[in-house]
Amino acid sequence: MTPAVSVDESVWRDRDAELISPAYSRYSDLVVETADGAHLHTVDGRDVLDFGCGIGVTSLGHRHPDVTAAVHRQVDRLWHTSVTSMHTTMIDAAAALVSVSPAGLDQVFFTNSGAEAVEGAIKLARRATGRSEIIAFSGAFHGRTYGAMTLTASRAKYRVGVGPFLPGVHHTRYPYCFLYCTHAPGERCSIAAGDEIDILFRTTVPPESVAAIFVEPVQGEGGFVVPPATFLPTLRRICDEHGILLVADEVQTGMARSGRMFAIEHSGVLPDIMCLAKALANGLPIAAVVARHAVMRAWHPGEHGTTFGGNAVACAALVAVVETMQRERLAERAARLGAATLERARGWQRTTASLVDVRGLGLLVGLEFARDGRPAADLVARIRASALQRGLLVLSCGTADNVIRIMPPLTIPEDELNQGLDILEAAMAEAAA
Ligand SMILES: Cc1ncc(COP(=O)(O)O)c(C=O)c1O
Numbered sequence: 001m002t003p004a005v006s007v008d009e010s011v012w013r014d015r016d017a018e019l020i021s022p023a024y025s026r027y028s029d030l031v032v033e034t035a036d037g038a039h040l041h042t043v044d045g046r047d048v049l050d051f052g053c054g055i056g057v058t059s060l061g062h063r064h065p066d067v068t069a070a071v072h073r074q075v076d077r078l079w080h081t082s083v084t085s086m087h088t089t090m091i092d093a094a095a096a097l098v099s100v101s102p103a104g105l106d107q108v109f110f111t112n113s114g115a116e117a118v119e120g121a122i123k124l125a126r127r128a129t130g131r132s133e134i135i136a137f138s139g140a141f142h143g144r145t146y147g148a149m150t151l152t153a154s155r156a157k158y159r160v161g162v163g164p165f166l167p168g169v170h171h172t173r174y175p176y177c178f179l180y181c182t183h184a185p186g187e188r189c190s191i192a193a194g195d196e197i198d199i200l201f202r203t204t205v206p207p208e209s210v211a212a213i214f215v216e217p218v219q220g221e222g223g224f225v226v227p228p229a230t231f232l233p234t235l236r237r238i239c240d241e242h243g244i245l246l247v248a249d250e251v252q253t254g255m256a257r258s259g260r261m262f263a264i265e266h267s268g269v270l271p272d273i274m275c276l277a278k279a280l281a282n283g284l285p286i287a288a289v290v291a292r293h294a295v296m297r298a299w300h301p302g303e304h305g306t307t308f309g310g311n312a313v314a315c316a317a318l319v320a321v322v323e324t325m326q327r328e329r330l331a332e333r334a335a336r337l338g339a340a341t342l343e344r345a346r347g348w349q350r351t352t353a354s355l356v357d358v359r360g361l362g363l364l365v366g367l368e369f370a371r372d373g374r375p376a377a378d379l380v381a382r383i384r385a386s387a388l389q390r391g392l393l394v395l396s397c398g399t400a401d402n403v404i405r406i407m408p409p410l411t412i413p414e415d416e417l418n419q420g421l422d423i424l425e426a427a428m429a430e431a432a433a
Pocket of ligand 1: 055144216250
């Protein structure tokens with residue numbers, strides 16, 4: 001069928017409403033036709049700065065030339081074999097990933113989405129330990145399939161009318177100090193010190209029944225929450241004491257965005273399993289479970305599988321992404337631009353009382369808004385609408401949807417980053433007035 005050609009966005013919106021499931025909750029009503037770098041181009045000719053990157057995916061900017069060239073080359077060689085054979089591009093992709101992964105994580109299982117990677121990690125952790133129970137954190141987001149969704153605790157609405165969920169999953173609080181704690185910054189945080197996990201162990205979940213603790217090194221959808229530095233080392237200690245596997249969900253934080261290749265590297269902690277997706281191939285669907293041989297070998301042939309995982313074109317893009325991130329030193333760039341963004345945003349707190357917290361790591365920067373001690377989701381919605389009108393797409397997050405998430409491409413030219421921040425500042429001033 002020949003698609004209808006129209007420059008009228010409303011025609012496309014009507015067709016979208018007719019043809020596409022209403023389950024998609026869109027951050028904007030832009031109708032995008034093309035994109036390059038940090039820019040989205042709509043059917044009616046608007047040029048919009050993209051500070052969302054398709055939710056943290058297009059970290060090299062849309063259609064990065066090196067990734068595009070790698071994809072073109074691969075399209076002319078091989079697309080797909082699944083498990084009918086091995087293929088060279090998948091082996092190259094695994095080697096590229098292992099070469100940048102934390103020490104010891106040296107085997108890869110490729111899937112197609114972050115949720116599938118989390119599903120795989122749940123199964124692998126249970127299989128490797130022979131234990132059933134899983135610990136995850138309130139505010140966590142791990143995906144929408146049943147296992148991943150059971151671990152997810154960022155919005156109750158995800159659970160409406162679709163239970164029951166996976167048995168054996170227990171939630172405890174993430175050290176979201178701004179929300180939960182009264183201690184001064186830098187003082188002992190009882191949540192980060194593991195006190196609540198100890199209570200869980202004493203009261204309801206014997207530690208010897210626990211297969212894994214799943215943790216986002218920085219909570220993404222939950223509000224770009226950066227935990228105290230003691231938290232991840234504490235989890236590592238608890239896991240070591242009780243033979244539990246530590247699973248780092250780096251789906252959103254991984255691949256240079258946090259200022260290191262993986263956010264967990266900031267803590268010096270080595271996870272047993274890592275889940276990756278999003279920016280892995282700059283927009284082609286691929287994800288991965290990366291683990292130590294000693295863990296991965298718990299799976300015998302056929303005990304886990306996939307048709308599309310390890311698709312050759314996506315693998316070629318992944319190799320190009322890893323090479324580009326290293327060549328262009330994008331983790332360091334994210335650290336530098338992120339620090340400047342944080343500093344500028346902290347300055348906004350002097351004039352905007354409702355901007356109650358500014359936090360981040362690399363180019364994951366969150367601005368939390370509240371009024372009279374209550375989350376100000378309405379204000380965040382107005383800021384985003386005003387920014388969009390001025391030509392900037394910026395996303396929100398947080399369990400109360402009251403956090404602006406600044407997540408531009410890691411390759412964004414500095415003048416475009418500043419232009420986006422100028423727009424955000426103006427939008428904030430207008431909306432908060
Ligand atoms: C930390 C984290 N884990 C898992 C997922 C799920 O990934 P996907 O949407 O590719 O299934 C996401 C998606 O936002 C995520 O942020």
